[in-house]
Amino acid sequence: MGDVLARRRLLTSALARLHDRPDVDLPGVPGHVVASWRRSLARGVDPAAVSNRHHPDLDLDSRLVRCARPVIDQLAEQIADAPVCVVLTDDRARLLVRLDTTVAIGRAADDNRFAEGFGYDEGAVGTNGVGTVLESGRSVHVVGAEHFVEPLQSYACAGAPVRDPVTGRIEGVLDVSCRVEHSSPILHSLVTSAAARIQDALLHDRDAGQQAVFDLYTRVDARSRRPVLAVGRRMALANTALQTLLDPGDLAALTDHARFRMVRGPAVDDRLDLPSGVRVRVRGTAVTAGSAVAGLVAVVSVLREAAVGRAVAVPQPRPAPDPRPEPEPTTAGTGPAWRAAWTAAAEALRAGTPLLVTGEPGSGRRRLLADLDGAVHGPGRVVEIGPADDPVARVRDAGPSPLVVLADLDRWPGVPAGLPGALRGARLAATAADGARSGPGLLAAFRRTVTVPPLRNRSADLPALVTAVLAELAPGRDVRLSADAQRTLARHGWPGNVAELRDALDAALRRRPVGVLQVGDLPASCQSAPPGSLRRVDRAERDAIVAALRETDGNRAAAAAVLGVARSTLYRKIAQYRITA
Template sequence: MPISPSPLRPEIASAWRRAELCGLDPGRVPSESDLADVTRDTPLLAAARPVLDRAVSRLADTRFSLLLADRESRIVDRRFGHPSLARALDDVLAVPGNRYSEDTCGTNALSTAFEIRSGIAVHGEEHFFERLKGFTCYGSPIVNPVTGRLEGVLDVTGFARDATPMMATFVTLVVAGIEERLSLGQGLTRQHMLAVFQERAARTRNPVLVFGNGMTLANDAATERLDGAAQAVLRELGRRAGDHGTGRALLPSGATVGFVCASVPGTGDACVVEVLPDDDVPRPAPSRRARPARPTEVDPTRLARLRAARASVLVSGEPGTGRTTVVTELAAGRPVRTLDAADLDPADLDTIAATPEDALLVVDHVHLLPDAAARRLATAVDDAPTLWFAFVCGPEGNLTPEQRALTGRCTERIALTPLRLRRPEVPALATELLQESRPGVRLAADATRALMAWHWPGNLRELRAVLDTASDICRDATVRAPDLGLAVAGRPLTPLEQAEFDTIRGALDRHDGNKSRAATELGIGRTTLYRRLREFGLAD
C-alpha cells in the first residue's frame, strides 16, 4: 500500500482503490509487456496530427509534452515542447505503442481520464506508482461528436515542479480541436462508405455489405439472405482478407458462400464485401468433411474406408480437438480395448496379441510413453501382424525419437487442427453443437463476433462447455456475447479484467444487487460502475 498524501481528492482516492483491486504494486515500473506497433492511418491520428502540430508550437521552450492515446489507452503519438522530458518519459515507458491504463500503470491523468471518461489532473504524490510521482499531468477524453464513442485521451505531462493550472485549460482546447476534426472526418468517412456502397450495389444483384466506422450498410439481397450472425462472419473475413481479397465463407447456418472484398479508400478500416453466386468462385478441392461444419474435420467416408481396411491409424492433436471422438467414430460400435500410456501396466504389453480380432486396440496418450515402454510396445505390435490398432497422441512434433519410431507403425495419419486456426468455422461449429444439445437456441451477431475473436485454448471441449453454460443462462433462446463470458468490447478478458469482473460480481452479491452500496465498497462512482456492468454483461 503506498503512502498517500492526506487527504486524497475523492476522484484520486477512487483511482487508487481501483489500482489496489487490480493488485498493482506501487513500487513497480510500468510494464512494456503490452507494447505493440502503432497503426498510423487511423481516423484519430488523421484528425489529431495538424492540431498537435499547432499545439506543440505553443509548448516551445516549456518542459511539457503531449501524449495521445487511442481507444485502448495505447499511446500512439508523443510531442515535446523541450527534449529534456523525453528521457524521463522513456524511463517510465510512456512511449508510443505502450498501453497506459489503470490496470497496468495505476493512477495518472492519461489512464484515469480513460477510466472515468472525464478530464482530470494528477499531480506529484497523487500518482499511484512511485516512479510517476515526479510528474504532473492533465488528461482529457476525446469523444467522437457524431458517434459518441470514446476515441482516445490527450494528456499533457511535465515535471511536478512545473505544475500550472493553465495546462488544464490548454488540454481542453486542444481536445476540442481534435473532436471538431473528427466530426468533419466522420462525415467524410461515411460519405466515402455510402458512395462505395451505392456504386457496388448499383451494378449487381448479389448481396453487398459495407462495414466500418461503427456502421453497416446492406442492400436488400444482403438483408434477405444474411442474418446478423452471417454478416458478422463476413465482416471478420473481409477485415482479415484486406484489399481485393477473394475467398469462401462458412456461415453459421453451415452454408458456404464465395465473396470478394476491398477496402474503402479514405476511411481507415472500412471494407466492402460482395457475396458471389457459386459459379463465380472456384470451388476448393473436395472437402475432407461430408458436412461443412463437422467439429472433428474428419470425413466419415474416410473413416469408413479405414475401418473396412482395418488400417492402423495415428490420431494426433492438442487436447480438446476431438481425438477421442475420432477414435470412437473409427470403431463405429465395434469392441474397443483402450490402454492409457499415462498409466500403463507393463503386464498389459504382454497381452496385446490376445486382443480380440474384431476389436480396435487404442493406445491413448502415446506422447507420455517412456522410451523403454515405447520400444516394448513397438515389439508387441510387430509380433501381432493381424492386430487392428490406433495410437492417440499430442502434436506429432512433440514426440521423442522412440515415440516417433512407434507411431511409424501407423499406415494412416489424422492430424486435428486447433480451433484457434479454424476461427472462420467457429460460428458454424457452434451452431451445429447448439442444435445437437440445445435445439432451437441460436447465436446473436455479437456472440458470433466474440466466438471468432476468442483463442480457444481448450479447443472443441472448451467450445462445448462455453455453449452449454451460455444456453443455460441466455434469454429468449438467443445466446448473446455476455452469455459467453469470453470478451469485453469484442476482445478476450485479460487476467486483470477477469479479476475485476469477479470483484464487481462479488460486491453485488454481498449487497443483494444494490449498485450504490457496491460502488461505495469498490471505491468507484456509480457512473463508472454502471459502465463496467454494461461492458461485462452484468447490467439488467
C-alpha cells in the first residue's frame, strides 16, 4: 500500500511541476506518460473535468465492430470476475462498443462520459488508454495518477491499437478499464492479445474479390522492387516504394484514376499528369472474381518530376506544334482522369474532329465541352440540341461555325431529316451515356471518344468543385462548408454526380444563405449511403429519421420517442440507411 501511495505522490507532484514549468524534467515518470502530459497541456485540456463530446454519426455496424464483437465477448468472459469495461473505439477515439462486467463499473463509466458515442481523444480528456494509443501508435497501460485529468485518476486502463492487417493503418482501439485497485499488468497482456485476434478476424473478413486483388498485389510486390498500387471497390494498397514516390495528393488522385480505369478493360498502360505536376506511367491488370471486376493492380514509374527534371524519352511521332496555348483544365478538375479527358477533348476540338463525350448522367459532359470550346474558340459559340429539338432551326440560328452538341445521343431515335445538311460548316460534338449503344447512323459521324469520370472517381477534385459550385450559386457571398459537412460530402457516393452535388449545395443554401454550411443544412440524401437505390417509401422513412435526429440534436433516444419507435428499431434503421446525421 505504501508503494502505491508513494507512486501517486510522485506522479501528482510531477504533474504539478509540469503545469508550472512545461519544460521541466520529470524523472521517475514513464516517457510515454510525460509525452502525453505535454501534449495535453499544449492543447489546453482542462485537468479538473472530463470535457469530451458526443458524436451522433457513428457506424455501429461497421466491419470493425462485426469482427471485434466475438473477441470482446470472449475477453469479457475471461475477466468476468473483475469489475471492468471492455471498450472498442474507432480511429478517432469515439466509443463504438462498451461491455461491462458489473453494473457498478458501468455507472462509473457513464459518470465519466466513457460511453457509446463519446470521444476519448487526448485533445479532449488528456492521457488515457484510448487517445494515448492513437497518439503513440502502440499499446499503453495508464494507471491512476498517470491520467492527466483528475476525475480519471481513480481508474486504470489498458489499450491496444487494432490495425488493418493489410495496410497497417490503425482502425480503432481495444481498451479495458477498471478502478485502480482492480488493475493488474495482466490486463495489458490480455488486451494486446485480443487486439491481435481482432486483426486476424479482419484479415479473414474479405470477400472473394478483395482476396483476389490482395493475392495479385502481394505477388507483384514480392517479385518487383518498383512502386505498386492495388485498388478495389472498398480498398487501396500502396507499397512503401509508391508511398515515398508520391505525395498524398498525387497518391489520392492516382487511386481515383485506377478505380475509374479498372472497369474499362483488362489491361492499363496510361501516362498521367498528377496534380503536383509529376507525370507517371501506370501499367497494370484488372482483377476479376467470377464475371465481376474486383480491382486493379499496377506498377507505377515516374516519367517527369514535378519541378525541374527531364522527361523520359518516349519515341513517338509528334504533330506539328499548335501556336495557340494549351487550355488549362478548370480549377474544379485537377485529377488525372479529368485532365486526360480535357486534354483529349481539346485536341479534337482544335483539329475540328467530331467528338463523342461519354460518361454517367450529371458527370459534367456538357460542361466540359462548353468550357473547352470557350477556352479554344471563345465563349458563346456552343449550340446544344436535344432529341426533342428542331436541329435544323437551332443550327441555322446559331451563326457561323458553331460547336453543335447533340445532347444525349443515345436517346435519339434516328437521324432527323435535314440534319446532315444543316451541320455543314459546323463543328460537331455529342454526349452519350457510358456504355450506350446508339444507332450507327449517328455514331458514324464521330471520329473520337472521350470518357468523363464520375464524381466518385474524382475525390481529390471534390473540395475545388464545392468551392466552384458555391461561387456560381452564391456569387459574392461569404459561404463555405464546415469540416464536418465537407467530410459528409466526401463519404457520399454521388450517384447523380456533379448535378447531384449542385442540387445538394443549392438546398443547403436555401437553409443557410450565408456563413458556414453545417451537416444539418445538407439534404437527407447526403447524410446516408444506402447500398442501392431506394424505393420512394424508403426515402421517406430515411428523411423522417434524419429530420428527427436534427430536431433532437443527434440524441437517438429522443429521436426514437419523436418517431414513436423503439430505440433498437431506430439503431437498426440508422445502420440500414447508413445515416450520418
